[in-house]
Amino acid sequence: MKRRWAALLVLLLAVPVFAVLPFHPDFPAAWTPWAPLRLSDKPNFLTAYKISRxxxxxxxxxxxxxxxxxxxxPVPDHRTGPGCAFQNAVRVTGADIRFMPGFTASCPLAVSLAMLERHVLQPAAQREFxxxxTALEHVGTYACRNLYNRQQGRRSEHATANAIDxxxxRLSNGGRIEITRDWGDHGAAGRFLLTVHDGACDLFDTVLGPDFNAAHRTHFHMDMGRFWACR
Ligand SMILES: [Zn+2]
Structure with a gap:
């Protein structure tokens, strides 16, 4: 019984401390829910929320x-078809790494990709290789279509350029890591892809890879939609 009172007392003291702490000027912005996202913030459990804002x-x-x-x-907002549109979109024409090909995507997706490069891709490549x-290859961001190209059903996040496959x-040592070939590999390439997949889950709302289903055998689908999944 005594222990229960002690626990209650700790809880009563802890709640105000954690409610007030984020207001302290030295409290890291990365851990303050209402502070705007900064590229240098190491990804944590608040990052996907901050990007979604x-x-x-x-x-x-x-x-x-x-x-x-x-x-x-910036790309002017415009509708391209039923349920298909560019909204808050940007055309990305260059970066430290080459995006192959260049692409147009929702601005939050572009932010997530920049965060992925800095906090996940480069550290993992440095560690493993x-x-x-030097380059990220993809097969597209925008496509006015439904999920899995079905005739019926919900629009894909690709319909609003809110996803990338x-x-x-490509690496500076001439290497090339390919999801179709290297996913499940037991060496550095496989470890690199696992790190990228798991790191992407902190930055995108949905990440689907080869372990999810056969449709994703060749690529990581990453989107900034309303659903959270890391498979
Ligand atoms: Zn996709």
Whole structure:
């Protein structure tokens, strides 16, 4: 019984401390839910939430994107078909790493990709290969279509350029890591892909890879939609 009272007392003291702590000027912004996202913030459990807040705020999103090395131009909002549109989108034409091909995507997706490069891709490539990632290969962001190209059903996140299908990475040592070939590999390539997949889950709302189903055997689907999944 005594122990229960002690636990209650600790709880009563802890709640105000944790409610007040984020207001302290030295409290890290990365751990403050209402502080805007900064590229240098190490991904944590708040990151995906902070990026999702950029969805409805194109100005803030572009300000965050301007902190990255991505070269981009805003794309005017426009509808392209039933349930298909570009909204708060940017055309990415350059970056420290080469995106092959260049692409147009929602601004939050571009922010997540910049975060992925800095916090996940480069550290993992350095650790596994002692090299840098020089290019990211993908098979597209935008497609006015339903999930799995079905005739009926929900629109894919690709219909609003809010998703990317990543297929391979090129390295500064001439290496190329390909999801179709290297997923499940027991060496450095396999470890690199696992790290990238798991790291992407902190930055994107949905990440689907080869372990999810046969349709994703060749790529990582990463999107900034409303559903959370890491498979
Ligand atoms: Zn996809």
């Amino acid at each position: 950029l969805r409805k705020d194109p100005r803030l999103c572009r300000a965050v994107l301007a902190q990255t090395d991505l070269v981009f131009t 002692g090299a840098k990632v 990543v297929t391979a990475f």
